[in-house]
Amino acid sequence: MIQAPDLPLWATILVSLLLVAGALVTLVGTLGLLRLKNFYDRVHAPTLGPTLGALLILAGSTICFSVLQSRPVVHEILIGLFVTLTTPVTLILLARAAIYRDRSEGILPVPPDVVSRTAETRVDGDG
Amino acid sequence: MRLVPHPFLTLALLLMWILLTGFSPGHVLLGGLVAILTSRAMLSLKPEPARVRFGLPMLRLAVIVSADIIRSNIAVARIVLFRPRERKSGFIHLPTELRSPYALAVLAIIVTATPGSLWVQHDARRHIILIHVLDLIDEEEWVRQLKHRYERLLMEIFE
């Protein structure tokens, strides 16, 4: 599909570089999902996409639309802020769920007693 | 009872409205109305009041965190692509002096958003944070780095 907006040459080169670089960083991040060996290593890999990958691609998009409409278009900042703030929340929640499950099953070596005993028994009582 | 109970939240909502719809007097008026009404919803939640000091430490923290995110992105990409043999990952325990829940929340976001380190758990009684690190060379070094780079500035901002 040959379709692209008509931009001046400098913007074309800049936006192309930003988009390809961002996509590459995101790809490396998800590649980490395949190549790393255990779950706690794999949690680190997808942070590449939402931080640097999203930053590069959204910067490219911002430049593209700002040049197209010849006024600053900055609403991509919203996506950037939103993604960089929410992905850590998801990952923290997942890591806590994973460590809780691993502790109760005792398969992987995980540090046992960061949480005080009373909190642990309270959690057990809930489940 | 004041008209605008959470001025920063209201301002942020108004800004988001303008970014989404475009800048025009009508939208500023409508967005302002929506922002004032929705931010009143926070009244019934009664969040613990946050004391935030604006100024140079906040700016420095933002610069440091941005630089760290880019640097550790490259480090993690190298680990994924080349899989160095001698790398080992593991958990570290970070004893912290931060008490404010807002400061801890910001630290959690910073630690997790930086690829290569992941906040796992916070023990509120003993004030120890459990962090998983992808490239663990020296636990002491990591703890010193985290304390030196983020905790000191967060203390200045929040406590």
Next chain:
Amino acid sequence: MSIIFFALAITASQILLGLAMACATFRMLRGPRAQDRILALDALYVCAMLLLVTYGVQTGRTLYFESALVIGLLGFTGTVALGKFLMRGEVIE
């Protein structure tokens, strides 16, 4: 000339993001455990969102931006709900 170059660059980045989505899908199908699948889902929706942004650049329309924002919102709530479900076995306590 420069338009063809630009179109090729955009298509290349879309292919790269598609490959990234394939990696995430593979991990989601493979598992081995539930937390791996949810992690892959998280990566998958972020890639889909970025892919939509590149479509927005390709067509020059801001319509795609809104759908990207919606994917971001729904993906976040979805993965958080799933993560919470793993922890306690229920989403809302």
